[in-house]
Each structure stands twice: as C-alpha cells, then as structure tokens.
Amino acid sequence: MSKKYAIGVDYGTESGRAVLVDLSDGTEVADHVTPYPHNVIDEKLPISGIKLEYDWALQHPQDYLEVLTRSVPAVVQASGVDPADIIGLGIDFTACTMLPVDAQGQPLCFNPELTNNPHSWVKLWKHHAAQDEANLINEIAERRGEDFLPRYGGKISSEWMIAKVWQILNEAPDIYEQTDRFLEATDWVVSQMTGTAEIVRNSCTAGYKAIWHKKKGYPSDEFFKALDPRLENVTQTKLRGEVVALGTKAGELTESMAALMGLQPGIAIAVGNVDAHAAVPGVGVVTPGKLVMAMGTSICHMLLGTEEREVEGMCGVVEDGIIPGYLGYEAGQSAVGDIFAWYVEQGVPAYVQAAAEQEGTNVHEWLERHASAYKPGETGLLALDWWNGNRSVLVDTELNGLILGYSLLTKPEEVYRSLLEATAYGTRKIVDAFHNNGVEVQELYACGGLPQKNRLLMQIYADVTNREIKVADSKQTPALGAAMFGAVAAGAAKGGYDNIVDAAQKMARVRKDTFKPIPENVAVYERLYQEYSKLHDYFGRGENDVMKRLRAIREEARH
Numbered sequence: 001m002s003k004k005y006a007i008g009v010d011y012g013t014e015s016g017r018a019v020l021v022d023l024s025d026g027t028e029v030a031d032h033v034t035p036y037p038h039n040v041i042d043e044k045l046p047i048s049g050i051k052l053e054y055d056w057a058l059q060h061p062q063d064y065l066e067v068l069t070r071s072v073p074a075v076v077q078a079s080g081v082d083p084a085d086i087i088g089l090g091i092d093f094t095a096c097t098m099l100p101v102d103a104q105g106q107p108l109c110f111n112p113e114l115t116n117n118p119h120s121w122v123k124l125w126k127h128h129a130a131q132d133e134a135n136l137i138n139e140i141a142e143r144r145g146e147d148f149l150p151r152y153g154g155k156i157s158s159e160w161m162i163a164k165v166w167q168i169l170n171e172a173p174d175i176y177e178q179t180d181r182f183l184e185a186t187d188w189v190v191s192q193m194t195g196t197a198e199i200v201r202n203s204c205t206a207g208y209k210a211i212w213h214k215k216k217g218y219p220s221d222e223f224f225k226a227l228d229p230r231l232e233n234v235t236q237t238k239l240r241g242e243v244v245a246l247g248t249k250a251g252e253l254t255e256s257m258a259a260l261m262g263l264q265p266g267i268a269i270a271v272g273n274v275d276a277h278a279a280v281p282g283v284g285v286v287t288p289g290k291l292v293m294a295m296g297t298s299i300c301h302m303l304l305g306t307e308e309r310e311v312e313g314m315c316g317v318v319e320d321g322i323i324p325g326y327l328g329y330e331a332g333q334s335a336v337g338d339i340f341a342w343y344v345e346q347g348v349p350a351y352v353q354a355a356a357e358q359e360g361t362n363v364h365e366w367l368e369r370h371a372s373a374y375k376p377g378e379t380g381l382l383a384l385d386w387w388n389g390n391r392s393v394l395v396d397t398e399l400n401g402l403i404l405g406y407s408l409l410t411k412p413e414e415v416y417r418s419l420l421e422a423t424a425y426g427t428r429k430i431v432d433a434f435h436n437n438g439v440e441v442q443e444l445y446a447c448g449g450l451p452q453k454n455r456l457l458m459q460i461y462a463d464v465t466n467r468e469i470k471v472a473d474s475k476q477t478p479a480l481g482a483a484m485f486g487a488v489a490a491g492a493a494k495g496g497y498d499n500i501v502d503a504a505q506k507m508a509r510v511r512k513d514t515f516k517p518i519p520e521n522v523a524v525y526e527r528l529y530q531e532y533s534k535l536h537d538y539f540g541r542g543e544n545d546v547m548k549r550l551r552a553i554r555e556e557a558r559h
C-alpha cells in the first residue's frame with residue numbers, strides 16, 4: 001500500500017490552519033494558515049455596522065469555510081501528495097463556539113432578514129455576555145440539587161451552550177423561534193463537509209459545553225422548565241441530534257466540497273472535536289498523570305483520570321471526553337496570550353516599540369529578553385491574571401486584572417514579566433486543585449503557540465508549578481490530533497488506525513529539550529504564590545467585591 005495521509009484542520013480564535021500529516025510517523029508534510037477575514041467581531045457587526053454591547057464576541061461562519069477552501073488545497077498542493085492517498089480529515093475548534101442554523105443547516109446570519117440581529121451570528125467561546133443567565137442556571141441547579149453540578153466544578157460557565165442559548169431566547173426571542181438547531185461550530189463545519197442531512201454532534205462538546213452525559217443524557221426537561229418554561233423541550237428540539245464518540249466517522253466528503261477543497265469525494269470525515277482536547281493525543285498523552293496545556297490566547301488544561309472526582313472550578317469531567325476509556329478532565333484560563341497582547345498593544349511606551357523595531361525584533365521578544373534579566377521577585381510586582389475573567393477555579397467572568405507594587409521606577413519589561421508570572425500562578429491554582437483532589441498531576445506537557453514563542457514564560461511555569469514541562473514537537477498539535485482522529489475515522493483497513501491510542505503512539509512526539517524547575521527559583525515563587533493566593537481569595541471569593549462594584553458603576557455610567 002502506498003503511504004497514506006490525513007488532514008487536520010485547527011480552528012483557533014483568530015485563524016484556521018490545515019496540516020497534512022504522514023500517517024506512518026506523524027510527519028507534518030505541509031501546513032497553511034488562513035486568518036479569518038472578519039477575525040473576532042467584538043465592536044460592530046459586519047456590513048450594518050450595528051454596535052455590539054460590552055462582553056460580546058462573535059464570528060462569521062463564512063470565515064470557517066474559507067479555511068477549508070484556501071488552506072486545504074494549499075497543503076495538498078505544497079506537499080505534492082496525490083489526493084488519492086489522503087484518506088481522512090478531522091477538525092478541532094474553539095468551544096463553546098455556537099451558532100443558530102435553520103432547517104437546511106444554514107446559519108441564520110446568512111439570512112438577509114436576520115443578519116442585522118447580532119444574535120443570528122456565531123457566538124465565540126469568549127462571548128461573555130450571558131453571565132446573568134449562567135448565574136441563574138447555577139442558582140436554580142443548586143436549589144434543585146441537580147447532580148450534574150459537581151461534574152462541572154460546581155458551576156456552569158457563561159461561555160457554554162445553555163447560557164448562550166438562554167441569552168438568545170431572552171434577548172432575541174424571534175431568533176430563538178426561527179432557529180431549527182443550535183450547533184457547536186465544530187459540528188456545523190463537519191456538516192458542511194458531509195452534507196447536512198444527518199447532523200451529528202460530538203460527545204466532547206456535548207459533554208463539556210452542553211451538560212450532556214454519556215449515560216444520563218442532558219439535564220431533565222423539569223430542570224429546563226425551571227429555568228424558563230419556553231426551554232422545557234429544548235434538548236429534544238433545538239439541541240436534538242445524535243451524540244457520537246470522538247473518532248467516529250461523521251460521514252464522507254461530498255462531491256461539491258471535495259471539488260472546492262482539492263480532495264477526493266468520499267474520504268472519511270471525523271466528528272468534530274475541541275482544540276485543546278485534540279491536542280492531548282497530539283502530544284502523545286494517552287494515560288493519567290500528565291497535564292496537557294494548550295497554550296495560546298487562552299490556556300486549556302487537560303488531564304486523564306480513572307475515577308470521577310470533584311474538583312473546584314474545573315470546566316468538566318467527561319467520560320471518554322478526550323481519550324476513550326478514561327475520564328477526561330478540563331480546566332482553563334480564559335486569557336493568557338491575550339493578556340500579553342493587550343499589554344503590547346495598549347500598555348508599552350513608544351520607546352519600546354521603537355527599540356524593538358530598530359533591533360529588528362517584535363515587542364514581545366524585546367520584552368521577554370529584557371524581562372529575562374530579572375530574578376524571580378526582583379520586580380516587586382504581583383498581578384492577578386483576570387483580564388478576561390477567571391475560568392478556573394473561580395468560574396467568574398466578572399473578575400478583572402490587577403497589578404500591585406508599581407513605583408516610579410517600574411519598567412515595561414517588569415510589568416510584562418509580572419503578567420507572565422500571573423498566568424503561571426493561575427495555572428498553579430489549577431494544578432493544585434486537581435492534584436490535591438485525587439487527580440494526580442506528575443508532569444506537564446505544553447503545546448500551542450506560546451511554548452514556541454517564549455522560553456522565559458515556560459521556565460516560569462516550570463518554576464511556579466515545580467514540575468518538568470515537556471513541549472510538543474509539533475507546531476500544530478491540535479491539528480495533528482485532529483488528523484489522528486481523521487485517520488481513526490478512516491480505519492486501519494484504509495491505511496489509517498483503529499483507535500486513537502494506536503494513532504498517538506505512532507504519530508506523536510515531544511522535543512528532547514524540557515523545562516526543568518530551578519530549585520532557587522521554585523523557593524522564591526513559592527513565597528510569591530502564597531501572596532498571589534491571598535489576593536486571589538480576597539478579590540475573587542467575595543471578601544472584597546470591588547471589581548464587581550466597579551463593573552456596576554461602569555454599566556451605570558454607560559447607560
């Protein structure tokens with residue numbers, strides 16, 4: 001049999017990328033990135049220019065299709081591989097990134113009559129405007145003693161499906177009414193490749209983002225009725241659709257999409273997956289004890305376990321949610337790279353930009369180099385990493401960032417270092433929450449853009465967590481994982497694999513170089529982390545709700 005290949009397509013927050021992978025050893029033969037033409041829509045709607053409210057984050061579904069029709073042909077062409085040897089394709093996506101579609105599976109925002117309503121568009125994972133609904137979901141679920149709450153660390157997030165659906169119902173009942181189904185974007189894109197007759201939902205997003213359980217299904221109609229009588233039957237109506245396991249073949253590539261993507265019709269398309277979750281086999285992790293960090297604009301922390309444990313603020317524990325046969329745990333930080341980007345774009349003085357330009361480097365690299373000259377603790381700064389709220393362990397999108405310890409001598413690189421450190425403390429909170437509650441964390445695995453871009457950041461993470469960090473050898477780990485699932489969907493008989501464990505064992509690699517904790521740094525960071533923890537609890541657990549009061553005053557001032 002000639003060499004066989006699969007394609008993985010990774011849908012990130014700002015761009016989508018395709019990677020063509022050799023199935024014999026995981027070599028990434030070609031990759032191509034398509035930045036989303038409309039990027040993140042968080043100020044005004046395209047065309048109409050309708051202004052969006054604070055905390056909104058939308059996307060354009062056409063951008064996702066453009067990734068398929070630009071990046072996929074580009075990798076096929078660049079690789080020189082015969083399309084006949086490409087046997088499967090898998091995708092992974094940010095999540096919960098959801099959209100309302102009509103009975104034909106068309107996004108409601110494509111309908112000229114509905115396009116001016118912001119609720120007809122894709123709500124991106126970091127759309128945080130459904131917090132009121134999330135608060136009520138939690139209050140009502142707690143009052144009713146719903147058994148699903150412990151599986152989600154005690155709180156359902158405003159980033160997830162049910163809060164977003166309810167926000168649509170509350171603020172745009174006409175859009176809700178005209179919605180045939182609410183879909184995860186990952187399932188919608190898969191349906192566009194396989195034809196929309198049978199839309200299948202993947203068990204990963206259903207489990208982590210829509211409160212679905214392998215044995216119990218969705219929460220009861222009574223629960224939804226208690227939220228709002230209009231939601232009583234939502235799981236049989238607008239959330240209907242078979243939920244199938246990761247690695248399942250969702251269908252086969254249609255003739256029309258094959259022509260647009262430069263592939264052969266009929267190849268296996270795997271059910272959708274989530275970026276962070278696909279990264280786990282992508283980095284070769286198929287057993288417990290190894291926490292995978294998908295590090296980019298945000299961080300998702302993924303871990304396998306053998307028993308269901310309660311862990312404060314985790315995003316969820318889902319049976320078979322990452323690797324079949326294990327409980328998959330997820331936690332996360334909703335801004336990491338985004339915080340550094342904010343500082344680079346909004347906070348650095350002009351002389352830093354000029355110096356970086358003159359030295360032919362970018363501002364991040366300039367700041368990293370200068371920040372590396374400091375020892376842990378030497379800046380005198382301490383920050384809380386809540387620029388986009390706190391996902392784990394507090395699960396509160398209404399918290400904000402904080403930097404303590406400024407003086408007239410504070411330098412931009414010191415601020416930058418304090419922001420890197422703050423995100424490391426946030427990760428330490430998560431590691432401790434798992435480890436101290438019986439879900440062991442022995443070592444860390446890192447993938448995504450950040451480990452490739454910032455060595456100082458990685459050393460700080462090793463020192464703050466006091467654990468060795470292995471880094472994925474792949475530049476596109478989620479896409480590699482997605483390609484593995486594509487190969488599993490195709491099956492061993494076609495030259496793919498029969499299960500994800502076999503695929504990961506053959507195709508995943510980590511770099512030889514690892515980041516090891518440096519004992520003297522560990523000791524200083526331990527003291528700083530204790531200080532971080534005090535601030536974390538003081539501002540995050542209700543002792544001083546000043547951040548919430550400031551938000552309320554801001555809202556009053558805006559209206």
Ligand SMILES: Nc1ncnc2c1ncn2[C@@H]1O[C@H](COP(=O)(O)OP(=O)(O)O)[C@@H](O)[C@H]1O
Nearest residue numbers: 012013296297337338340341364448449453454
């Ligand atoms: N040298 C750097 N150091 C730290 N962060 C960086 C650096 N360069 C870019 N970033 C941040 O990396 C993030 C993008 O990460 P990446 O993994 O490429 O994207 P995504 O999360 O969309 O998949 C941005 O938020 C950006 O601010």
Ligand SMILES: O=C(CO)[C@H](O)[C@H](O)COP(=O)(O)O
Nearest residue numbers: 013093094095125296297298
């Ligand atoms: O919540 C998620 C996964 O469960 C999101 O997909 C994730 O936070 C977005 O990640 P990024 O843009 O950093 O790839």
